[in-house]
Amino acid sequence: MNNLLFDYPITDTKIQIGDRQIKLTIVDDPDRFLDTLSREDCDGRLYLPYWTYLWESAIGLARHVSELGNTIAGQRILEIGCGFGLAGIVASQVGAEVVFSDFEYDAIVFAKHNAQQNGMRSADYVQMDWNTPCFQSQFDVILASDVIYEEQNWHPVIDLLKNYLKPDGIALFSEPNRKNAGGFFKDIRKNGFTFEKSTCVVTLDNKERQVNLYTIQRN
Ligand SMILES: C[S@@+](CC[C@H](N)C(=O)[O-])C[C@H]1O[C@@H](n2cnc3c(N)ncnc32)[C@H](O)[C@@H]1O
Structure with a gap:
């Protein structure tokens, strides 16, 4: 499975999250894949x-998870749209049981490689579209960094929270202060959830960016 990594130009990077350093293997120069890997499904949804990018939101969310530390140890955590898996890796390092999920098989392969090279031995990896989730049980925590950028994703993601977050569970979301994020959080309220928001600044590739962090619970 990990051989698939060599279909891509790859590079290793180290990300400091609190007092831990996470080694991530990522795609080098991902812009070159924007055209070749984009596709539309039969319902007109664009993927x-x-x-293939590491996003500031992943770093912001991973830091937040690291700060929660022991409070999430032993909890069952689902990361959706995991990409390279950074937030889930940190959750696992603080002692949570993590299921990594992404629609893209290749993302899952990178997430698994990254988890393993950071010492994780037991985790689950699921190729899953949030339009058609497939879990048998609910989670204590759902992690999501930068997944609400397109309105077409809002309702599938909200339905996923309704169906797969335990009644007393929390969802931790992050996004890079996009203009349309307010619309998602209005919809979250209309669907029986409440949330608290905080902000942090993340530096990536020598650029600083505001990242908003949300802790979402049922009303
Ligand atoms: C902007 S990227 C964020 C990746 C990672 N969470 C981060 O912050 O670096 C959005 C992620 O959501 C995944 N994704 C997009 N549409 C999806 C869908 N319908 N179901 C599941 N995952 C999806 C993409 O493959 C990608 O990994």
């Missing part, structure tokens, strides 16, 4: 290969 862009955004998993």
Whole structure:
């Protein structure tokens, strides 16, 4: 499975999250895949290969998870749209049981490689579209970094929270202060959830960007 990594130009990077350093293997120069890997499904939904980028939101969410530390140890956690898997890796390092999921098989392969090279031995990896989730049980925590950029994703993601977050569970979301994020959080409220928001600044590729963090719970 990991041989698939060599279909891509890859590079290793180290990301500092609190007092831990996470080694990530990522795609080098992902812009070159934007055209070749984009596709549309039979319902007209467009899938862009955004998993090939490491996003600031992943770093912001991973930091937040690291700060939660022991409070999530032993909990069952689902990461949706995991990309390279950074937030889930940190959750696993603080002792959670993590299921990594992404629509893209190749993203799952990178997430698994990254998890393993950071010492994770037991985790689940699921190729899953949030329009058609496939779990048998609910989760204590759902992690999502930068997954609400397109309105077409809002309702599938909200339905996923309704169906797969335990009644007393929390969802931790992050996004890079996009203009349309407010619309998603209005819809979250209309669907029986409440949330708290905080912000942090993440530096990636020498650029600083605001990342918003949301802790979402049922009303
Ligand atoms: C902007 S990227 C964020 C990746 C990663 N969470 C991060 O912050 O670096 C969005 C992620 O959502 C995944 N994704 C997009 N549409 C999806 C869908 N319908 N179901 C599941 N995952 C999807 C993409 O493959 C990609 O990994």
